[in-house]
Amino acid sequence: MATKAAARALRTEQLQQSPVARVGDLVADGWSYASVQAQIDARRWRRFGTGRNQVVLLHGGEPTRPELRRIVVLTAGPRAGLTSFTALEDWGLTRWEREELHLLLPGGARITTPADLPVKVHRVRDWDPRRIHPLRSLHRVPDAAVLAAASLHNPRHGCGLLAATVQQRLTRPGDIVEALAARPKLTNRLLLLAAAHDIGMGAQALSEIDFVRLCRSAGVPRPDQQSIRHDKWGKKRYLDATWRLRSGRRLVVEVDGAIHLAALRWWDDQLRQNEVVIAGDPVLRFPSVIIRCEAALVVDQLRRALTL
Secondary structure (H helix, E strand, O other): OOOHHHHHHHHHHHHHOOOEEEHHHHHHOOOOHHHHHHHHHOOOOEEEOOHHHOEEEOOOOOOOHHHHHHHHHHHOOOOOEEOHHHHHHHHOOOOOOOOOEEEEEEOOOOOOOOOOOOEEEEEEOOOOHHHEEOOOOEEOHHHHHHHHHHHOOOHHHHHHHHHHHHHOOOOOHHHHHHHHHOOOOOOOHHHHHHHHHHHHOOOOOHHHHHHHHHHHHHOOOOOEEEEEEEOOOOOEEEEEEEEEOOOOOEEEEEEEOHHHHOHHHHHHHHHHHHHHHHOOOOEEEEEHHHHHHOHHHHHHHHHHHOOO
16 A cells, blocks of 8 residues: 555646646645645645635746646636637647637636736637536637637638638538538628638538638639549549530649648649640639739639630
8 A cells, every 4th residue: 555655746746747737626625725835835836716716837937828728727727618719729730829818618607717818819609518528627629710710800701710610621611511500690700601611512612702702792603623633643633623525525623722822832733734734724813912903803714724
C-alpha cells in the first residue's frame, strides 16, 4: 500500500498531464485547501476565478493557448462551452485564429470571468446541451462556424470561413445548413445559407462560390462543380466548373485564387489545363479578382463560349 506522500506524488504526476484543474477536484483527490494555497503562495501554481469555480494552473509560468481555453471554460461553470473562433481553433481550424476567447452560455447565466483574460461571452436563449461536446466543452463545429461567420463585418469573409471548415474536413455542408436553420435570427443568415448550399454543390473555395453566384445572377445555366476526370496516369483531377456544349464537348472554367500563384500549384494547374485541351475541351480561366471586379467581362466571355 502506498504511503500518503507516494499517493500525493502519483496524483501530482497525473494532474500535470492536464495542467488546469478545479480546486474542488484537487480537494476531492486528497489535497487540502491549505496545501493548495501553499502551492499558490510559493508561486508554483497560479489561481484563476472565484468561488466554487476557482481553478489552478499547475505551474507558475504563463498559460499556453490550450491552457487558456481550459481556464476560461472551467471558471465559467458546468454549463459553459467554448464557441465561435475559439472552439474552431480547438477543433483544428487553421488561419482563422483570434486572440479573443469566445464563451457560450445559456441566456441569463451570470458568471465572473478572469479580468486579465480577453473573453467575449455569447448567450443563447434556446440552450441545447446536445450541441456542446460533453468531454471537451466545445460547441459543435457547424454551430461554432455559423456563429463566427455571422460575427464578421464582411459577409463574404463569413462565407469564406464556412468554406474553410469544409475544406479542412471539420464538418459537412449539410451540417452547416442544419445549424443555420436552428438560428433564424442570425446576422446575414440568408447569404450564409446560400453559401452553404453552394459549398454542398462542390464549390469549396470562396472564389468558386462567387463564380456560381455570378452565373445565377446573370441567368447563365448552373455548371457542374468539382467534376472528376482522370489524367493519362489514372490520377483523379477536379475541374472547378463544367458545361456540356451542343457540340458534345465540355466547356471547362477554372477559377484561380491567390493560392494558384504558388509556383508548384501554378505549374500543376497549367499541366492539368493542357490535358483538358488535348482531350478537345475548351478552357476558360478567370482570376478570382476579375470575377469580383469585372463581372460583366466574365459573363460576356462565358456566354460566347457556351455557344461553341
